[in-house]
Amino acid sequence: MNRWLPGCVAGLCLVLLLSAGCVSPAEDDTPSPGTIRAFVEDARSYAESIGKEAALSEFQKTDGRFTRDGWYIYAYDTDMILLAHPYEQASVGTNRSGWTxxxxxxxxRIGRDSAAEGGGYVAYLYPRAGESGIDEKARETYEPKIGYVAPAGEGWWIGSGMPLADLAGPGEGEYPAPVRMMVDLVHAGTAYARAEGPDAARAAISDRAGPFIDSSGHYLYAYQYDGTLVAHPYLPELIGTNLIGRRDPYGMENIRALAETAEAGGG
Structure with missing residues (x-):
């Protein structure tokens, strides 16, 4: 029998996390995605008032007004040439369109396209800024982050990000409550499969009225490790289809990435 992996839709989790707010990171013990958006919008207003070159000079400083407590602003032009980054100064002036x-x-690329549409949130993995800066080659330092990007003027855009773990409030553990709900749902699915067997689990996961669609809109899906979809409440027509090579608009093979992550222990 082929092994299979359950997963939970993650995009909805980010939607649940989004909120509005206009506080700086220094003023709020538990920041939110709205905080990072307000931080970027503040930097955009600053650039509009002081001008592009002066703003880039400020964003570049490790001790500037927008670089503090691990928060900072980076800037790119629409060709994805890095214009400013306080912790990647050696890369300023280089084309980073191929960076992943x-x-x-x-x-x-995703940041550029989101900014071109007026701005938006981006979820990704990146090292946390520390006393010694950032080492993009240190793979073990990468962690989930949520960022916000926005156009800053003609031909350029800015962004910032924060570790997802920093969104957790007191008593919430490693991740904030909406993310924990998603993780718990996956764990519930795997426990159900062990107790009831894979056939019963696949049927329950595919049932829109079943136990694996929660009140917040999270739901489970399941694949075999070879990329074959075996359970999904909203894509019944694709069950039994191998999707391992399916690519998103940016060329990402997301199902392959999910399988590799699950096989490595989950994440």
Missing amino acids: DIRGLPVI
Whole structure:
């Protein structure tokens, strides 16, 4: 029998996390995605008032007004040439269109396209800024982050990000409650499969009225490790189809990445 892996839709989790707010990271013990958006919008207003070159000079500083407590602003032009980054100064002036995180996500391309649409949130993996800066070659330092990008003027855009773990409030553990709900749902699915068997689990996962669609809109799906979809409440027509080579608009083979992550122990 082929092994299979359950998963939970992650996109909905980010939607649940989004909120509005206009506080700086220094003013809020538990920041939110709205905090990072307000931080970027503040930097955009600053650039509009002081001008592009002066703003880039400020964003570049490790001790500037927008670089503090692990928070910072980076800037790119629409050709994805890095214009400013306080912790990647050696890369300023280089084209980063081909840069990906350790899972292969083309973060800069996605950021450019999101900014071109007026701005938006981006989820990715990246090292946390520390006292010694950031080492993009240190794969073990990458962690989930949520960022926000926005146009800053004609031909350029800015962004910032925060570790997902920093969104957790007191008593919430490693991740904030909406993410924990998603993780718990996956664990519930695997426990159900062990107790009831894979056939019963696949049927329950595919049931829109079943136990694996929660009140917040999270739901489970399941694949075999070879990429064959075996359970999904909203894509019944694709059950039995091998999707291992399916690519998203950025060329990412997401099902392959999910299988590799699950086979490595989950994440």
